[in-house]
Amino acid sequence: xxxxxxxxxxxxxxxxxxxxxxxxxxxxxxxxxxxxxxxxxxxxxxxxxxxxxxxxxxxxxxxxxxxxxxxxxxxxxxxxxxxxxxxxxxxxxxxxxxxxxxxxxxxxxxxxxxxxxxxxxxxxxxxxxxxxxxxxxxxxxxxxxxxxxxxxxxxxxxxxxxxxxxxxxxxxxxxxxxxxxxxxxxxxxxxxxxxxxxxxxxxxxxxxxxxxxxxxxxxxxxxxxxxxxxxxxxxxxxxxxxxxxxxxxxxxxxxxxxxxxxxxxxxxxxxxxxxxxxxxxxxxxxxxxxxxxxxxxxxxxxxxxxxxxxxxxxxxxxxxxxxxxxxxxxx
Amino acid sequence: xxxxxxxxxxxxxxxxxxxxxxxxxxxxxxxxxxxxxxxxxxxxxxxxxxxxxxxxxxxxxxxxxxxxxxxxxxxxxxxxxxxxxxxxxxxxxxxxxxxxxxxxxxxxxxxxxxxxxxxxxxxxxxxxxxxxxxxxxxxxxxxxxxxxxxxxxxxxxxxxxxxxxxxxxxxxxxxxxxxxxxxxxxxxxxxxxxxxxxxxxxxxxxxxxxxxxxxxxxxxxxxxxxxxxxxxxxxxxxxxxxxxxxxxxxxxxxxxxxxxxxxxxxxxxxxxxxxxxxxxxxxxxxxxxxxxxxxxxxxxxxxxxxxxxxxxxxxxxxxxxxxxxxxxxxxxxxxxxxxxxxxxxxxxxxxxxxxxxxxxxxxxxxxxxxxxxxxxxxxxxxxxxxxxxxxxxxxxxxxxxxxxxxxxxxxxxxxxxxxxxxxxxxxxxxxxxxxxxxxxxxxx
Numbered sequence: 181x182x183x184x185x186x187x188x189x190x191x192x193x194x195x196x197x198x199x200x201x202x203x204x205x206x207x208x209x210x211x212x213x214x215x216x217x218x219x220x221x222x223x224x225x226x227x228x229x230x231x232x233x234x235x236x237x238x239x240x241x242x243x244x245x246x247x248x249x250x251x252x253x254x255x256x257x258x259x260x261x262x263x264x265x266x267x268x269x270x271x272x273x274x275x276x277x278x279x280x281x282x283x284x285x286x287x288x289x290x291x292x293x294x295x296x297x298x299x300x301x302x303x304x305x306x307x308x309x310x311x312x313x314x315x316x317x318x319x320x321x322x323x324x325x326x327x328x329x330x331x332x333x334x335x336x337x338x339x340x341x342x343x344x345x346x347x348x349x350x351x352x353x354x355x356x357x358x359x360x361x362x363x364x365x366x367x368x369x370x371x372x373x374x375x376x377x378x379x380x381x382x383x384x385x386x387x388x389x390x391x392x393x394x395x396x397x398x399x400x401x402x403x404x405x406x407x408x409x410x411x412x413x414x415x416x417x418x419x420x421x422x423x424x425x426x427x428x429x430x431x432x433x434x435x436x437x438x439x440x441x442x443x444x445x446x447x448x449x450x451x452x453x454x455x456x457x458x459x460x461x462x463x464x465x466x467x468x469x470x471x472x473x474x475x476x477x478x479x480x481x482x483x484x485x486x487x488x489x490x491x492x493x494x495x496x497x498x499x500x501x502x503x504x505x506x507x508x509x510x511x
Numbered sequence: 512x513x514x515x516x517x518x519x520x521x522x523x524x525x526x527x528x529x530x531x532x533x534x535x536x537x538x539x540x541x542x543x544x545x546x547x548x549x550x551x552x553x554x555x556x557x558x559x560x561x562x563x564x565x566x567x568x569x570x571x572x573x574x575x576x577x578x579x580x581x582x583x584x585x586x587x588x589x590x591x592x593x594x595x596x597x598x599x600x601x602x603x604x605x606x607x608x609x610x611x612x613x614x615x616x617x618x619x620x621x622x623x624x625x626x627x628x629x630x631x632x633x634x635x636x637x638x639x640x641x642x643x644x645x646x647x648x649x650x651x652x653x654x655x656x657x658x659x660x661x662x663x664x665x666x667x668x669x670x671x672x673x674x675x676x677x678x679x680x681x682x683x684x685x686x687x688x689x690x691x692x693x694x695x696x697x698x699x700x701x702x703x704x705x706x707x708x709x710x711x712x713x714x715x716x717x718x719x720x721x722x723x724x725x726x727x728x729x730x731x732x733x734x735x736x737x738x739x740x741x742x743x744x745x746x747x748x749x750x751x752x753x754x755x756x757x758x759x760x761x762x763x764x765x766x767x768x769x770x771x772x773x774x775x776x777x778x779x780x781x782x783x784x785x786x787x788x789x790x791x792x793x794x795x796x797x798x799x800x801x802x803x804x805x806x807x808x809x810x811x812x813x814x815x816x817x818x819x820x821x822x823x824x825x826x827x828x829x830x831x832x833x834x835x836x837x838x839x840x841x842x843x844x845x846x847x848x849x850x851x852x853x854x855x856x857x858x859x860x861x862x863x864x865x866x867x868x869x870x871x872x873x874x875x876x877x878x879x880x881x882x883x884x885x886x887x888x889x890x891x892x893x894x895x896x897x898x899x900x901x902x903x904x905x906x907x908x909x910x911x912x913x914x915x916x917x918x919x920x921x922x923x924x925x926x927x928x929x930x931x932x933x934x935x936x937x938x939x940x941x942x943x944x945x946x947x948x949x950x951x952x953x954x955x
Contacts, residue, residue, distance in 0.1 A: 185835070185836070185837060185838055185848070185849065185850065185851070186836050186837040186848065186868075186871045186872070187601065187837070187848040187849075187850055188837075188848055188873060189847075189848075189933075189935065189936050189939065190839075190841075190843070190844060190845050190846055190847065190848075190920075190922050190935065191843060191844045191845070191922030191923075191925050191926045191935065192837065192839055192843040192844070192846065192848065192864075192866060192870075192871070193523055193524075193680065193843040193844065193870075193926060194873075194874060194925075194926055194931070195521065195523070195926050195927050197884070197927060197928075197929040198874070198929050198930075198931075199877055199880055199929050199930055201929065202880070202882060202929055257877075259880075296878075297878065298878050298880060299878035299879050299880045299881060299930075300878070398887070447880050447881050447882040447883070448880060448881045450881075451883075452881065452883040452886050452894060452896065452897075453883070453886055453894070454887075496897075500892075500894070501518075501886050501889070501892045501893070501894065502518065502892050503765065503891065503892040503893070503914060503917070504518050504752065504756075504762055504763075504765075504890065504891040504892045504917065505752075505762045505763055505764045505765040505767075505891075505917070506762075506765075506892075
């Protein structure tokens with residue numbers, strides 16, 4: 181009876197959207213930032229990114245196959261590759277391979293698969309991996325190579341990043357002054373020290389535009405983060421321009437754009453309603469500036485996102501979408 | 512900017528393959544099967560018996576209660592039996608089987624096609640005529656029209672909204688009817704306005720039918736109080752609540768009747784049926800039905816007698832294609848998959864859609880990736896991902912709190928879901944369980 185009719189409930193058509201389309205869309209959006217990282221960090225960026233992606237794919241496959249006893253096909257959906265790229269983008273380009281592999285194991289193993297794989301993890305896996313490495317290997321994780329050493333890897337000469345200069349000035353540490361910062365044009369195109377994927381604001385913004393056009397993400401999270409950071413750090417700049425940098429410099433330096441565009445917008449760990457996304461974005465913005473200006477670490481983006489990841493279920497419980505018919509009731 | 516509803520919505524591929532195909536009168540079937548339950552409410556009570564002779568237009572079943580509708584024979588001939596038949600829902604339902612002999616019409620029906628504009632009947636007389644003609648909402652919900660025209664005394668109608676949106680992909684029945692019968696529809700609309708005593712009517716048409724908008728606007732200009740409202744193309748704009756929101760920017764409160772906004776909504780096909788019933792004494796015994804599909808030889812629009820087996824209409828379009836995987840009664844977003852092609856057409860049959868094997872398959876279900884696209888598209892502002900998870904965990908109490916009963920089953924969530932989750936299946940399960948819980952509470 182191969183002529184049997186299929187009987188199922190409506191709807192009988194589908195938009196054609198798929199998990200893969202969204203995940204590979206994010207990877208395409210990450211490409212410009214990767215290209216820029218190759219231009220400024222050369223070999224180091226290539227080795228770190230490749231190691232991280234391959235390790236993430238391997239751990240996802242191995243854990244699914246041998247511990248969870250699934251087929252392991254889930255590595256094809258692109259989500260493990262995104263974790264790999266994002267983890268690498270949050271690392272200095274001179275990090276040894278073995279540390280990257282440990283980071284990937286934590287990101288995929290603890291951050292993602294221990295909760296049941298894609299869709300179930302409470303924290304952004306790449307950030308979990310990065311913060312794990314930051315706390316475990318503080319020295320290696322906070323020395324960044326100078327830009328332009330294209331053929332060096334672990335042996336690269338290191339230098340202070342814009343964020344560590346800013347922190348030094350705030351703390352009044354000797355030898356730091358705001359004059360040492362690269363100008364905003366170089367910050368914008370990526371000609372400055374830092375993690376692999378975070379240096380070029382321009383490349384990251386191209387990725388944002390692409391994802392918005394492809395409707396992979398909505399504007400709510402990135403825009404609310406950026407506006408909050410701009411306003412809050414703008415106020416602080418007006419209060420004391422001697423030690424605080426202008427809000428524009430805050431926006432285009434460090435991991436702010438990488439986090440706002442690619443990490444905070446992670447489907448799984450961000451709120452579901454638009455109202456919730458705005459609250460989440462504003463809180464990430466506030467926490468980031470607080471950590472950057474008053475905390476011990478120069479960068480606060482990863483911590484801010486992880487903290488708000490923890491609040492996402494709470495936000496989902498209290499921020500419901502605007503229900504149809506509620507407007508009419510108030511009249 | 513064009514008007515549209517305010518929350519959610521999707522834009523499926525339109526695939527209006529049968530657009531601009533003239534409405535062809537389908538052959539009278541050799542055997543007609545007329546279902547007794549063609550409307551929301553109690554099935555009609557048969558008033559004929561085996562062996563009786565009937566004419567086209569003879570009433571064969573009475574409305575059974577307030578929310579019910581009369582049923583008329585669509586053919587002439589002999590009552591063969593009153594038995595059950597599998598209908599579009601897939602369940603066996605009672606129906607009257609008629610062996611067709613000739614095509615003899617009741618004398619009271621005016622078969623002349625001359626337009627009759629004037630109607631001197633009172634509101635009550637119009638409503639009675641509509642009830643006697645067995646008219647139900649022809650958009651698909653099949654709610655008895657006379658009930659909608661008599662709102663509960665605490666409400667007053669302020670305007671009439673005519674649903675000519677036809678937001679379902681593939682279907683073109685309403686579009687073609689407007690192109691061919693604009694004058695009759697307009698008279699029907701004025702009769703409906705008179706019936707509910709309003710002086711304003713809005714005809715909502717989506718902007719993918721510019722010829723219909725142009726023609727209807729031109730014709731409407733000669734009628735007092737009727738205006739055509741072009742709408743942005745967005746599904747599910749043909750949903751009653753969405754259409755009211757789109758046109759008069761009022762939202763039906765959760766759990767309330769649409770009349771709470773002061774609007775009475777009728778389908779454009781219903782307006783045409785009202786014209787025929789009131790001006791020509793013709794009960795509802797035929798309707799326009801689109802037969803379509805990508806592999807079908809000749810997608811067409813038919814004027815088909817109610818009770819015609821769907822197989823006959825499919826044959827008239829070149830027969831069932833080899834690679835048929837699914838046959839849908841209605842459109843692809845809300846239609847029902849049929850179990851076979853012997854299912855008879857009913858008052859609510861707006862279309863038959865043939866899908867090939869590849870189109871018919873659902874994608875493989877995956878983990879929810881919490882992309883929140885279902886939340887963005889839900890026109891009722893619900894959270895389908897959450898309702899789906901709650902249904903999976905059988906937490907129906909919580910589903911009620913999350914307003915599952917507001918779900919209009921439009922399918923936008925499932926249409927959008929990149930993980931191919933059967934969200935609407937879960938919502939339907941929840942609705943039926945929660946509905947039962949509410950009824951049990953009320954019974955106490």
